[in-house]
Amino acid sequence: xxxxxxxxxxxxxxxxxxxxxxxxxxxxxxxxxxxxxxxxxxxxxxxxxxxxxxxxxxxxxxxxxxxxxxxxxxxxxxxxxxxxxxxxxxxxxxxxxxxxxxxxxxxxxxxxxxxxxxxxxxxxxxxxxxxxxxxxxxxxxxxxxxxxxxxxxxxxxxxxxxxxxxxxxxxxxxxxxxxxxxxxxxxxxxxxxxxxxxxxxxxxxxxxxxxxxxxxxxxxxxxxxxxxxxxx
Amino acid sequence: xxxxxxxxxxxxxxxxxxxxxxxxxxxxxxxxxxxxxxxxxxxxxxxxxxxxxxxxxxxxxxxxxxxxxxxxxxxxxxxxxxxxxxxxxxxxxxxxxxxxxxxxxxxxxxxxxxxxxxxxxxxxxxxxxxxxxxxxxxxxxxxxxxxxxxxxxxxxxxxxxxxxxxxxxxxxxxxxxxxxxxxxxxxxxxxxxxxxxxxxxxxxxxxxxxxxxxxxxxxxxxxxxxxxxxxxxxxxxxxxxxxxxxxxxxxxxxxxxxxxxxxxxxxxxxxxxxxxxxxxxxxxxxxxxxxxxxxxxxxxxxxxxxxx
Numbered sequence: 001x002x003x004x005x006x007x008x009x010x011x012x013x014x015x016x017x018x019x020x021x022x023x024x025x026x027x028x029x030x031x032x033x034x035x036x037x038x039x040x041x042x043x044x045x046x047x048x049x050x051x052x053x054x055x056x057x058x059x060x061x062x063x064x065x066x067x068x069x070x071x072x073x074x075x076x077x078x079x080x081x082x083x084x085x086x087x088x089x090x091x092x093x094x095x096x097x098x099x100x101x102x103x104x105x106x107x108x109x110x111x112x113x114x115x116x117x118x119x120x121x122x123x124x125x126x127x128x129x130x131x132x133x134x135x136x137x138x139x140x141x142x143x144x145x146x147x148x149x150x151x152x153x154x155x156x157x158x159x160x161x162x163x164x165x166x167x168x169x170x171x172x173x174x175x176x177x178x179x180x181x182x183x184x185x186x187x188x189x190x191x192x193x194x195x196x197x198x199x200x201x202x203x204x205x206x207x208x209x210x211x212x213x214x215x216x217x218x219x220x221x222x223x224x225x226x227x228x229x230x231x232x
Numbered sequence: 233x234x235x236x237x238x239x240x241x242x243x244x245x246x247x248x249x250x251x252x253x254x255x256x257x258x259x260x261x262x263x264x265x266x267x268x269x270x271x272x273x274x275x276x277x278x279x280x281x282x283x284x285x286x287x288x289x290x291x292x293x294x295x296x297x298x299x300x301x302x303x304x305x306x307x308x309x310x311x312x313x314x315x316x317x318x319x320x321x322x323x324x325x326x327x328x329x330x331x332x333x334x335x336x337x338x339x340x341x342x343x344x345x346x347x348x349x350x351x352x353x354x355x356x357x358x359x360x361x362x363x364x365x366x367x368x369x370x371x372x373x374x375x376x377x378x379x380x381x382x383x384x385x386x387x388x389x390x391x392x393x394x395x396x397x398x399x400x401x402x403x404x405x406x407x408x409x410x411x412x413x414x415x416x417x418x419x420x421x422x423x424x425x426x427x428x429x430x431x432x433x434x435x436x437x438x439x440x441x442x443x444x445x446x447x448x449x450x451x452x453x454x455x456x457x458x459x460x461x462x463x464x465x466x467x468x469x470x471x472x473x474x475x476x477x478x479x480x481x482x483x484x485x486x487x488x489x490x491x492x493x494x495x496x497x498x499x500x501x502x503x504x505x506x507x508x509x510x511x512x513x514x515x516x517x518x519x520x521x522x523x524x525x526x527x528x529x530x531x532x533x534x535x536x537x538x539x540x
Contacts, residue, residue, distance in 0.1 A: 001339065001340075001345065001382065001383035002340065003309055003337055003338040003339050003340070003382050003383070004309075004338040004340075005305045005306060005309050005338055006336065006338050011336065014332070014335045014336050015336070017332075017335075018321070018324070018328075018332045021323070021324065021328070022321055022323045022324065025323040026323060083319040084315065084317045084319055085319050085320060085321055087281075087286060087313075087315045087317075088315075088320070088321070088333060088378070089336070090285075090286050091284050091285065091286060091308065091311070091313040091315075092308065092333065092336040092337050093305040093306070093308040093309040093337065093338065094305070094336060095305070232286065232287050232288065
């Protein structure tokens with residue numbers, strides 16, 4: 001049989017395909033969807049109290065998106081290391097980086113779509129707020145979730161067993177507090193840039209915020225790719 | 233591979249931090265089936281993972297088809313590996329799993345190749361079932377299908393018969409033999425001597441990360457047979473049975489344990505006959521008759537001079 005070594009792109013797509021199928025069949029996906037629905041509940045409560053605090057709903061969504069990224073990305077990648085099923089991939093003739101890019105290609109759109117749908121339903125249906133910049137918020141949440149996925153992937157390669165807890169701890173105890181501290185360190189906070197894009201605060205331009213998100217994601221993705229090359 | 237050598241290890245060592253995996257292993261292997269024999273924790277899996285390109289040697293070199301498997305994707309394309317652990321992608325069906333691994337190995341028609349590999353291991357009837365519900369034997373067969381789906385030249389099977397029932401074991405042995413007959417080079421690891429004996433005569437005995445012996449399994453057997461062979465009989469009247477056997481010229485020593493008698497002999501075949509005759513003559517109720525020497529411990533005890 002004439003086989004060939006797959007290029008990085010083809011390997012990424014093949015891994016994304018199987019990762020997507022597996023993720024769709026796990027309970028983790030439903031757990032993540034449940035977490036993403038919490039802002040909808042919050043928005044419903046605001047509506048019942050006749051309060052139209054769309055910013056609070058968006059902030060709540062940022063928190064739930066952090067948990068969602070940890071569960072879907074850190075959870076599913078870390079589990080594969082823990083269960084040793086990653087050896088099926090390592091033993092195939094694939095560039096190692098394609099394992100991470102393939103998994104992210106499958107999981108990031110899933111996480112971003114769930115998070116964006118959560119905020120869209122919360123603002124538009126539950127809150128009924130037609131003044132909230134829905135499109136902008138949804139894009140910000142999707143972008144933030146994507147960036148958080150890079151952090152989750154890095155933790156999954158560094159400490160597979162505790163990757164979900166460490167991702168959540170990092171985001172809640174480092175990233176989110178930094179976003180509200182008025183200092184230059186805000187630049188390394190995903191939540192800070194996400195808030196700029198969503199329009200909940202106005203401290204910098206949207207372009208700067210997008211560049212900030214991309215830079216932070218690139219650093220964490222770099223950590224994940226470096227680690228996956230060395231892991232045995 | 234101009235000299236026909238598939239695997240060549242030169243002073244190869246692997247540490248996991250301060251823990252030794254294998255130490256200073258030099259070995260070469262040309263083809264057919266070789267059995268990697270050793271107790272749990274001996275370093276068999278480490279050696280197999282190094283051959284599969286999953287681990288890098290800490291010191292020395294290990295080449296497969298003349299290249300470093302860890303660094304060469306082209307070499308890994310020619311290797312099929314079935315890991316020791318049971319975990320697989322349980323959410324997938326056997327066909328989906330094997331098809332995916334065929335696709336990742338660059339097989340042109342992965343679905344067709346997967347169906348053929350699954351048929352080879354006799355799993356066609358269950359190929360659409362999710363792996364989650366599989367028995368150990370079915371999992372082992374699915375792993376074997378995954379290892380051979382891309383038609384590799386070199387197949388590495390790490391403890392493929394662990395947890396498999398006797399019928400499935402026979403079936404697996406037959407399948408592995410067929411692969412070898414088809415020209416594949418195969419390395420099979422086990423900690424059970426008779427599993428390896430059923431597959432091949434060529435063995436590599438690994439213990440505490442080192443190669444203790446290499447060559448024909450019968451040579452190893454002869455070494456064992458130079459030493460008294462033990463037969464343990466669990467029965468209702470061990471002392472009576474022992475007294476009857478004590479005078480036999482084939483019995484070197486009789487030792488009594490709780491509810492059992494252990495006979496040491498240099499001629500196991502005749503001794504088995506005499507035990508059977510004594511049991512029948514005296515109507516002794518035998519619960520079990522086993523040979524403690526049939527496990528690998530006896531080999532290691534002998535090869536290490538009983539120092540372990």
